[in-house]
Amino acid sequence: MDFREIERKWQREWEKHGIFHADPSEKEKFFITIPYPYLNGNLHAGHTRTFTIGDAVARYMRMLGYNVLFPMGFHVTGTPIIGLAELIEKRDERTIDVYTKFHDVPYDDLIQLTTPEKIVEYFSREAENALRMIGFSIDWRRKFTTMDEAYQRFIEWQYWKLKEKNLIVKGSHPVRYCPHDDNPVEDHDLLAGESATIVEFTVIKFRLEDSDIILPCATLRPETVFGVTNIWLKPETYVIVRVDGERWMVSRKAYEKLKFTDKNVEFVKEVDAGSFFGRYAVNPVTGRKVPVLPAEFVDPDNATGVVMSVPAHAPFDYVAIKDLERSGILEMYGIGRDVIEKLKPVVLIEIEGEKHVVPAEAITEELGIKNQNDVELLDRATKLVYKREFHRGVMMENTGKYSGMKVSIAKDRVHEDLIKSGNGDVFYEFSEKPVICRCGTECVVKVVKDQWFLNYSNPEWKEKVLEWLEKMRIIPEYYKEEFRNKIEWLKDKACARRKGLGTRIPWDREWLIESLSDSTIYMAYYIIARHINSGRLSPENLTPELLDHVILGIGDPGTVSKRSGVDPDFVKSLRNEFDYWYPVDLRSSGKDLVANHLLFFLFHHIALFPEEYWPRAIAVNGFVSLEGKKMSKSKGPLLTLRRAVSEFGADVTRMYILHASEYDSDADWKRKDVESLSAHLARLYSLAEEYYLKEPEDITDLDRWLISRFQRAVRETREAMNNLQTRRAVNVAFFEVMNDIRWYLRRGGKNLSIILDDWLRLLAPFTPHICEEIWHWKHDSFISLQPYPDYDESKVSPELEVAERYLEALIDDINEVKKFVERPSRVYIAFAEGWKREALRVARSKSNMKEVMKELMKDERLRKISKDVQSFLRRAFREGEELMEIDEERIVRNAKEFIEKETGLELIIDSEMIPEEKMRASMPGKPAIYIE
């Protein structure tokens, strides 16, 4: 049988009948969205996971009777598409290779894609085809791209709204930057230093005595400013530069870096550090005068190249002073030895409950550090001291107003105070070096000036988001904590760019709205997009008044109609439509979007909409790897959705991906596993061929058993789907039902068709095509629109289920014993003595196992065989009352033939033939067995 042919057939039928088009109705609505994909390549297995989960839920909810809206659009905002167009234009070898090999774009098509427009056109078409060929139940009338004029109107409207609410502010921020390309660099633009982060140094301005020169000491530990004994410079050439009107002395490298900051920097002259040694500078915080001294460990390529020395807490400083003492360097610069003697470590941090030492001295001795060339050990020592002091340290009384403060707090406080007083500044530096751009140039930290920021740090805004989060459903649940933390951690975000595709900031048209910032509330736009696509609305109609009214209910239809040129009745119906669909009931997404998009999604909804339109639930899922390897869009390996479906079929792909893993854990795509899953689905088909159209014969207990078991599958599948546990759902609905069917057929069941209608409906959200196909052998309706099977308690028969389990266990036991008998031919069976049944019943009258055990364990003799008692009781509790109530003899007699077939033995029920010691092993539910 050909899966693909069936799939295409039903996809055509669904489309022809528009069965997934959703419009307001009397029914209760369910609005589910999946983040639209970014179109710098083809959809791949990772998308497949997120989308398939969404589609399974959409289909499930539809079958539960909801009016489900499941729309899709395409994201094209930002720089990658432009970058890709440039690379293709340049015929970049690597790009051509990756796109032909992994994205499956034919070479001749690919080389045509030399403009962003062509790329968007091409990949949106491909994406739509792919999404159609896997059979997602999307309402395609609502598609759009973020470059559409109407969408941009909608974004402009949103940004005006945010501006009105003062949620957009101006500021500067540091970015990783390539001086050669004159552009910020992203991770994938780097040759080296991908893991480098931008570190913020505090600059503390020490003024040189009798001079206007400032020595800007860069430090990561501003709180130790109270313990500065001297200043270090490397004995080499430095420069004097004018920085915002001040004269700074910094390393040459530092000067280069300063040019990229938001400061006004002017070169003055070169100077020799040597001529400054022995001079004094003033600590702006303590007023203490400290000498300027030489040290080799100073790295001119790190921050300003000017270092304040805190020998009590900084192992480097401590060791460097020791080195000075031992060497003749001071004499070389004509500095008296008395200077050294004044460099006594000033301890300013204590750790409660520990004895007072000079930390840098202690650690240096402990690690056996000899001199400042022991860089590795010194780095380790520095970290150790920092770690201890940061977490457990408290500022001592010699730190003025910071005295008694925790170091972790004092650190930030001192930093802020320095900046406020004008005695401090910041200097950005990479945490690791070098950071090198793909063009080969070493990157710098650039401070972008006057940029627009979304003011996420706004405490009221945050508070509202945090409060709403508590009311939301987050799946899986433990992600709520993650969201809580991320919301608290979120800082202002730059929302403007110079380069890329996108919408201009309406009040400052030099800037483009950055891609994550234009994707926050676009779910609302699906409702409008439908009418743009049908031609009933044009972009010009989307005036602020219209959007205000439709989305927020502001104004009256009459006025809105005049301003927008839209018929008043249509204005009203748009408003009703919006009000019907909003809010988003579920946003289901990959876990990579938690710390960005999903946060912004919440923040923006909460800022802009009234509470009744705030999102109700968010679900998060993991990634997909390929044969254990991480997929990569830009390097491969990659499995496109299209390739997966053409090779394995839509249903197989869907079911595999749904069953491969749960929630945020990652799935691995293994070709072999996918293939064997294909066989399982084929089995479903052949079972249907054999049984679906067969009229049931007389209904037996075995049939009732199957129906009973099936009820439980229905219940658990529903429960799983209500929690978005697709793996569990598929496991139960498909594999466990399949196992029951195996037993049913093995037992001689003939009426499989009694559950097939329900089974197909149970599976329809996961493997809709094959279910639709089989369903139509008997019905004219679409299974996709049928009601989902309901759990029917009245069809559950615990007795029958216990009876079957009893039988299975009995056969197992007989086969087990059989192994030990030479040439076995007969099995004798006898049932447990009445007194055992009675004892069990008494014990069972207690409410739970714990109670019973407690009671029974008081008896010393029972205690000795507690394990036996345990297994005895466990089973009783598991099986329930029914274990005592079943008529063992009847079950065995009825299944005599079956037992004989399964064991190959003649079965005789006769207690006379069973030796005493075998009889002892019997329990209710476990007859005595004797084989000869």
Added chain:
RNA sequence: GCGGGGGUUGCCGAGUCAGGAAAAGGCGCAGGGCUUAAGACCCUGUCCCGAAGGGGUCCGAGGGUUCAAAUCCCUCCCCCCGCACCA
């Protein structure tokens, strides 16, 4: 470092919140059945021992609580992900 998640049988993974069977399901492997054959399908086994349905060991490591611990408590080790302005 901070935050979140995790370590179960050859592999993937349930089970942990509410303590009570070597522990669902899938995959792999082995044996058997069916078949002209292959495939598909069906059955059995897959930690160790066992000539009677049993026994032993086991859930990252080590302690503890309990009649009973993968599950509760304490200590420790290891792994994955995020830490941004990028979609």
